[in-house]
Amino acid sequence: MGVKSTDILRAGFFGMIAWLKNNRWLLFSMIIWPYLTAFLLIALGMIYGSFETYKERLNIANPILYILAGSGIVMSSLFIIDTVATNALYHRWLGTLPYLMLTPTKMYKVLVLEPLPGALLSSTMGILAVLPGAVYFEGLLGAGKLLIVLLLVYMGMLPLIGLSIIVASITLVLREESNVAAFLTPLILLVSSVFYPIDVLPKVLQYMSRIFPTSYIVEATRMVATYSIPEFRALFIVAYALLALTLFYNGVASIALSGSEKMVKKSGVI
Amino acid sequence: MAPAIEAKNLVKNYVTWERKGFIKRTRKIVQALRGVSFTVEKGEVFGLLGPNGAGKTTTVKIITTLLLPDDGEARVLGYDVVSEAEKVREVIGVTLSVEKGFFWKLTGRENLKYFGMLRGLKGSYLNERIEYVLGLVGLKELGAADKLYEEYSLGMKARLALARALLHDPPVLILDEPTIGLDPASARTIRELLVKLARSGDKTVLITTHNMFEAELICDHVAIIDKGKIIAYGTVEELKRKAADRVSLELIVSIPKNMLNGLEEKIVALTGLREVALEAIESGRTRIRIVARPGEEEYVIEKMLEWLYSNNMKVHQVRIKEPSLEDVFIILTKGGSRGG
Amino acid sequence: MTKNATRIHAIVWLHLLRLWRYKFSFLNNILTIILWLTIFVLGALMFIPKEQWSLMAPIALWGIIMWQFLSTSVWYIGGWTWFFVSQGFVEEHLLTNTSPAPVLVGRALVGLTITVSSSLLVALVFTGLTGPEVLLVDNILYVALGLVLLCTMTISYGLYLAALSFRIGIPGTLLDIANFVSFILGGLAVPLSKLPPQLRSIALIIPYAHPAEIVRYGVRGLEPYLGLETEILVSTIVALAMATIAYLLFKYILRHVRRYGVRAIGRM
Ligand SMILES: Nc1ncnc2c1ncn2[C@@H]1O[C@H](COP(=O)(O)OP(=O)(O)OP(=O)(O)O)[C@@H](O)[C@H]1O
Ligand SMILES: [Mg+2]
Numbered sequence: 001m002g003v004k005s006t007d008i009l010r011a012g013f014f015g016m017i018a019w020l021k022n023n024r025w026l027l028f029s030m031i032i033w034p035y036l037t038a039f040l041l042i043a044l045g046m047i048y049g050s051f052e053t054y055k056e057r058l059n060i061a062n063p064i065l066y067i068l069a070g071s072g073i074v075m076s077s078l079f080i081i082d083t084v085a086t087n088a089l090y091h092r093w094l095g096t097l098p099y100l101m102l103t104p105t106k107m108y109k110v111l112v113l114e115p116l117p118g119a120l121l122s123s124t125m126g127i128l129a130v131l132p133g134a135v136y137f138e139g140l141l142g143a144g145k146l147l148i149v150l151l152l153v154y155m156g157m158l159p160l161i162g163l164s165i166i167v168a169s170i171t172l173v174l175r176e177e178s179n180v181a182a183f184l185t186p187l188i189l190l191v192s193s194v195f196y197p198i199d200v201l202p203k204v205l206q207y208m209s210r211i212f213p214t215s216y217i218v219e220a221t222r223m224v225a226t227y228s229i230p231e232f233r234a235l236f237i238v239a240y241a242l243l244a245l246t247l248f249y250n251g252v253a254s255i256a257l258s259g260s261e262k263m264v265k266k267s268g269v270i
Numbered sequence: 271m272a273p274a275i276e277a278k279n280l281v282k283n284y285v286t287w288e289r290k291g292f293i294k295r296t297r298k299i300v301q302a303l304r305g306v307s308f309t310v311e312k313g314e315v316f317g318l319l320g321p322n323g324a325g326k327t328t329t330v331k332i333i334t335t336l337l338l339p340d341d342g343e344a345r346v347l348g349y350d351v352v353s354e355a356e357k358v359r360e361v362i363g364v365t366l367s368v369e370k371g372f373f374w375k376l377t378g379r380e381n382l383k384y385f386g387m388l389r390g391l392k393g394s395y396l397n398e399r400i401e402y403v404l405g406l407v408g409l410k411e412l413g414a415a416d417k418l419y420e421e422y423s424l425g426m427k428a429r430l431a432l433a434r435a436l437l438h439d440p441p442v443l444i445l446d447e448p449t450i451g452l453d454p455a456s457a458r459t460i461r462e463l464l465v466k467l468a469r470s471g472d473k474t475v476l477i478t479t480h481n482m483f484e485a486e487l488i489c490d491h492v493a494i495i496d497k498g499k500i501i502a503y504g505t506v507e508e509l510k511r512k513a514a515d516r517v518s519l520e521l522i523v524s525i526p527k528n529m530l531n532g533l534e535e536k537i538v539a540l541t542g543l544r545e546v547a548l549e550a551i552e553s554g555r556t557r558i559r560i561v562a563r564p565g566e567e568e569y570v571i572e573k574m575l576e577w578l579y580s581n582n583m584k585v586h587q588v589r590i591k592e593p594s595l596e597d598v599f600i601i602l603t604k605g606g607s608r609g610g
Numbered sequence: 611m612t613k614n615a616t617r618i619h620a621i622v623w624l625h626l627l628r629l630w631r632y633k634f635s636f637l638n639n640i641l642t643i644i645l646w647l648t649i650f651v652l653g654a655l656m657f658i659p660k661e662q663w664s665l666m667a668p669i670a671l672w673g674i675i676m677w678q679f680l681s682t683s684v685w686y687i688g689g690w691t692w693f694f695v696s697q698g699f700v701e702e703h704l705l706t707n708t709s710p711a712p713v714l715v716g717r718a719l720v721g722l723t724i725t726v727s728s729s730l731l732v733a734l735v736f737t738g739l740t741g742p743e744v745l746l747v748d749n750i751l752y753v754a755l756g757l758v759l760l761c762t763m764t765i766s767y768g769l770y771l772a773a774l775s776f777r778i779g780i781p782g783t784l785l786d787i788a789n790f791v792s793f794i795l796g797g798l799a800v801p802l803s804k805l806p807p808q809l810r811s812i813a814l815i816i817p818y819a820h821p822a823e824i825v826r827y828g829v830r831g832l833e834p835y836l837g838l839e840t841e842i843l844v845s846t847i848v849a850l851a852m853a854t855i856a857y858l859l860f861k862y863i864l865r866h867v868r869r870y871g872v873r874a875i876g877r878m
Binding site (some may be wrong): 284285331334335336337338356360364366367370371372373375376380383384385387388389391392418 | 612613616617619620623624627628631632697698699701702703704705706707708868869870871
């Protein structure tokens with residue numbers, strides 16, 4: 001196997017830099033989005049009703065900060081799934097996919113590692129953008145809490161990448177130009193119930209939420225937002241859940257990828 | 271009677287902005303056409319030849335009313351392309367690009383139906399025309415008429431583009447590189463069709479191309495355009511005669527590396543001819559090209575061989591070439607004295 | 611005249627056929643829109659005390675429906691122009707003596723299909739949350755009038771974006787942000803009378819706020835901020851003005867295209 005992991009990572013890093021250069025707006029939007037969505041939600045909520053009601057319903061100490069952090073999580077997850085899933089499509093557009101397919105193990109490695117720098121950067125940006133808000137509201141403690149959230153997002157990234165590769169495999173088989181499984185992202189976020197208590201969802205969706213990593217991130221974030229000192233035991237349970245999901249999704253993803261690879265090779269749609 | 275197409279002194283400058291950093295941009299003017307004039311008579315196949323960026327597409331866009339000239343005028347069947355654009359569009363069939371301009375998720379037949387309807391064709395007449403042109407360009411034969419456009423090969427796309435140009439039975443066809451990227455057989459089918467349309471169908475055809483072989487085969491008249499100016503006009507034979515006062519000699523020689531320096535000047539001095547070109551080819555050999563006047567060739571070869579042998583250089587091949595349209599093209603567009 | 615009828619027939623046929631051929635993509639789009647909207651709507655509803663849901667829920671629902679008219683116009687007309695230009699369709703249509711404008715307006719059909727189907731689904735979500743009363747409407751005529759006026763405005767806006775992207779690239783993020791901001795500031799989500807005074811003065815100059823007030827009058831009889839007659843008058847004049855400007859802008863841009871060539875990059 002000629003290609004080293006570090007080479008792929010480096011290629012991914014330079015690809016990301018070049019891409020950011022040509023899409024300057026993107027960097028800007030990464031920073032602006034959490035604030036924009038938080039602003040929208042809060043403004044709408046205040047006009048429709050009151051903050052007190054929201055505080056009670058969600059049982060959290062600082063709703064503004066919580067909503068900001070929640071938006072950060074939403075954006076980060078969105079960026080991660082998008083980066084990984086569209087990366088596979090890019091390979092098809094560029095015509096490099098057939099080359100990758102010749103060696104399936106390498107293909108998996110490339111699909112995971114290449115978008116990693118971009119995913120890391122965008123999710124970090126999504127959370128760090130909220131930092132000024134956190135410091136403003138809660139000082140150093142707020143910053144500390146936010147770092148815990150960032151850590152959780154990093155842990156959640158691993159299962160999300162597996163999930164994205166499953167999505168990418170499906171898209172490759174469906175021979176569509178755009179990411180037709182795009183609706184999965186908001187579905188995952190919907191059942192993760194960032195902005196509302198999970199009990200407003202139908203029971204089916206509540207069960208469904210257990211299989212998605214973002215649900216755990218949100219849950220842990222809410223714990224951090226509820227008590228001034230987070231309960232570390234609970235956080236560890238979340239960490240284990242994420243670990244289990246990592247193994248599960250990446251296992252399924254490698255099977256899905258080789259399956260879709262076979263189908264694509266057979267039907268010749270590359 | 272008005273000629274089919276008439277261009278008089280067309281001038282076109284493009285303004286472009288060159289990005290220099292995040293916000294800074296500088297204005298740049300590209301002189302695409304610098305006074306282009308030519309006439310295409312009814313019923314002929316006319317070739318507009320030129321290297322990349324010469325201004326062929328720009329000329330085509332002006333004649334097809336898609337672009338306004340900065341100066342000069344053009345008429346199609348007597349209609350002015352600026353003030354009577356609608357009339358012009360009714361009498362021309364155009365292909366701009368063989369790869370674009372169709373909807374991906376529609377079949378070839380559906381695409382034709384759409385563009386036919388936009389021209390106001392409808393009902394059984396439209397269907398008849400669609401059937402006819404699909405047959406004419408050979409898409410039916412290929413079984414591609416009801417395939418989605420996204421599944422078309424390049425050759426099918428080119429045929430469909432031609433079918434659309436023919437759909438409303440226009441008297442004048444203006445085709446920008448209609449055979450680009452096609453395999454020899456497809457290109458030949460399309461060429462034969464064009465000639466047939468001009469000879470028996472009473473249509474006038476203007477094509478642009480940089481395929482000289484194609485131009486030699488089908489064009490009644492050719493104009494060569496370079497850097498926005500027409501630099502030669504005539505029948506293929508007439509143009510070849512322009513190059514008839516020159517013969518190109520070609521020698522393939524093994525030359526030691528240390529002799530290569532200044533070799534060109536030495537040959538110029540030796541033969542008294544200025545048009546000398548050297549080119550390294552495979553296995554360390556060098557191709558020497560010398561342009562001579564007819565009658566001089568024997569003398570030049572003798573001189574060269576004598577000199578080469580006396581310097582212990584090995585000569586592998588000596589050739590004398592008659593001019594082809596390609597030579598004319600190269601002579602006229604890439605330096606050399608613009609004689610004739 | 612009959613030629614124009616055939617043209618319109620062609621354009622409608624084209625868009626409906628393409629809608630059908632791209633059905634999975636459109637389905638995906640509809641689902642995506644609904645899910646995102648639901649995420650935010652559920653969040654916003656958490657601010658409202660349960661006893662006020664019966665009034666606020668229909669306002670939120672219709673706010674979302676109206677917002678969809680706006681965003682589908684932006685994406686399905688303005689956003690599609692990028693594809694239209696890059697595929698050389700501007701030239702191909704001009705060659706048949708057809709202006710690109712009606713072809714782009716025809717895309718509103720696709721936008722409308724998406725808006726209607728996703729609105730039905732969102733309405734379903736609301737019914738599940740607050741009960742079927744949320745769907746009741748006081749006076750359907752005013753709702754329809756408001757929506758027609760709103761559509762005229764949003765389609766014109768979509769055409770402005772289209773005309774612009776014949777010449778320059780418009781960053782997609784910018785359009786998204788403008789869309790989101792219009793949700794509140796454009797008076798789509800919130801009755802003007804409920805906005806804080808400073809925001810209200812901004813909302814009053816954003817055209818969409820006026821037909822939105824008419825729609826809300828039709829839905830729950832909420833008195834429009836400027837009074838019903840004035841709102842209808844203002845909305846009609848503004849809608850006609852916006853449409854006229856779109857028409858003139860396209861005339862101008864097509865002349866520009868003939869002089870300088872199509873050099874659009876579209877959205878990023
Ligand atoms: N829209 C435009 N804006 C700016 N410059 C342009 C534009 N279109 C063409 N040019 C420039 O005008 C010149 C002539 O271009 P044109 O497309 O007419 O050449 P061509 O002969 O068709 O070349 P090719 O054989 O490559 O198709 C070129 O230098 C080109 O870069
Ligand atoms: Mg060209």
